[in-house]
Amino acid sequence: MSITTIYGLRIELVPRTSVDSVLFPKNLTIEEIHQRIVDLSRARAFHLASASVAKSSQNTLNREPETLKPPISSSPLAILYLTKMSIGSSKFSPYLVVDTGVDDTWLQCEGCKSCFPVKGGSFSAQQSKSYHASSCDDPLCFDKSCFRNVCSYNWMYRDGGLLKGVLGTDSFTFNGGNSTGITFPTLAFGCAYESQNIIFGGYIGSENVISGVFGLGAGQRSILKQLETVTDLRFSYCLPSWTFPNGSSTFLRFGPDAQITGDDKRKVQTISLIPNMSRYYVNVTGISVDEKRLDIDPGLFKLKNDGSGGFAIDSGVGPTLLVPDAYSVLRAQMIRNFFRYAWHPIEGKETPYDLCFKAASSAGNIDVKIPSMTIHFQGGDLAVGSNSVFESIDGLLCLIFQPTEQLGPNLLGAFQQANNRFLFDVKKSTVSFVPETCNEK
Template identity: 30%
Template structure:
């Protein structure tokens, strides 16, 4: 019998809109700036501030309810692959809880603090992998979308999905993260658990719950030879000191109307520390063998990140076709780390002017150092200091008509647009190793720091050799990961 295809539709909130422009070059890997690329774009100041005002009043009860269907597909992570396309319902994490911030600026500053923690940890994880490429010790390192930064709820810049676990199905909000591999959720008995929106999962009530044994190949993938007898334990540490630990298990995971998958490996956490904005756990979309994408042997996945400050929606899709108008470039592999998704960047231009940045600044070295990753959990794009300063200086030069003001937090370049309705800003374009270019609109270049009109240049310097394309610069387009052909595509307005 033919397997029933999955049809998945997910919900995000819209943050900013992207536009894409493609150029080609037959003589040089770095495209020359041309008249086909716009030199300025319009930033709608009024619309951005309106969204900033409304974010603190997001009502979690407006989320689409979980729906269930009895169709179940069996998946053997060792030798079976899923067919057809499917997707997950997705929501911005801010929609889960009522924020405790007194104003929008407080929310933004909290997001930026979280962002610094994530970037610091990504660097630490990659440094660790260079030392120990095995990644099979009892204590594993992971990246996280929403690390703790205080005792109150913070904005994370991340996204969550409404996912069902067990049989009968219980639904949970779980964080979706391209920078993580291991899937996990809080489980009873809860020896030490943080507060989540949904009741904690009770494995005793699920007929499909099964512990992974120490002798299984799945446990060896996680532990190496350190686990000898009994059930397979796991422990995931995050960069801010938060963690989850418990039993490695297999369970049935459901996707609303799209059906369910059996034998998905995840961590059943009995001791969990950290503030996860009410989410029950995390789903890893990274490139490692234990991520959801690897377990279901997905040929591809794609998402469209929409505005964290709005109530609009979009989708996360698996095994669907890449839009025909996508600007594509190869996905690069880091021999020392399988989690992150790397792309080749050969240059950056501002207002159509190609910056004098050595290509080596963005190069992924054979040793595993350097390179550029595309990450859904990092909000603000980070560039190596030399590249950032060149970008910032040229932007300031071309934006001299904008009234400047003092920098703050991660941002050293800000403008007072409180008296403006719309303004023109110089474009910022990434040039890929494929010879194609991606041009960002004004809304993804300058972002509001507060709700009164202070906008800042939405990039930051990176002291390490790594660069990161953050979620803010991805928002408003469909980002497609072709895992079979190792290609990433960017397509506008496919949310």
């Protein structure tokens, strides 16, 4: 199928809980699954905080988050959704981490040294007849670091992860629920022949299925930008509520296939993205619980000049993460809400979340109302239902939010995005959202 005849594009998003048996073996309890999702989310937030304030806060960078536990690391690759596609004439079919915060797509390639193990092996550029190394004059060879007119690929993560290799092109075939698939013949990606300290949020072993990263930022090497004639720099998704032990897959939709509609009861709201950023930051002005505005300083959500702070939409984390001064206000309000039922926070028990309750027998037949929430953006409000605020875990009712580093960023996680369709339009620097029942869409 030629690119000119494609009406949009879609790729499947798969929760790591479904396929990553290293980090999520099938015998985990609900509590253990939540614990690992929480640790993945905090690890990612810790990395983002480290990356944004590296030049100004060494003390913060050298401090490990107190709740970080093995087997989770502070890798930026510790995120929740993967995708799968076919690459090259050899039909290599890897799982890649889907990251909306980076531009580059990269794969570990066969013949590399200091490599992480991949179940089924790494990508063999030699066996793919459609693979070509990019020349030094390729527009996507940014730093013009070359050897024998082949563009070198070098990528360093701020937590010590390092990739070295070449920039190349090959065909990418996206299945997207279509039995025939859609093939793009020359997409650029990094072919890594050396990878150091590359981890995916868990102990890497022979069962690791992740081969690299699928970058969906807004930069020149992003798949979003490389396929601009198809994507029109817009994409949408609708995340189902997380059910355990396995979450449901969904689809990323691009270009004309990325649509959002409402009706009399479901109003589409559109807010501004902060432009020229590597992440999808938005302006948040406050939070309400059961329509009561919390006394949170809006400055805690603002993006600072040094790159710290801010509030980003990030489907790569589970629970929403708030800076401590904002989270403490939310936590105190929830305690007050349940005090009327004689419910008190659980003390002295290890739980995945910072605030959990056990129903008190003295509550009797009182109709307990679980609070809902509203996140106020500049230009719109996201209603978060009670089932996306609290989760029942092994007999406890837990607030599925978490505190993060004081320097941020705040992150709107997948749990609170559930059952809403989001549409990101990079050309317009906007994101739109509307309530929708997300069921493998």
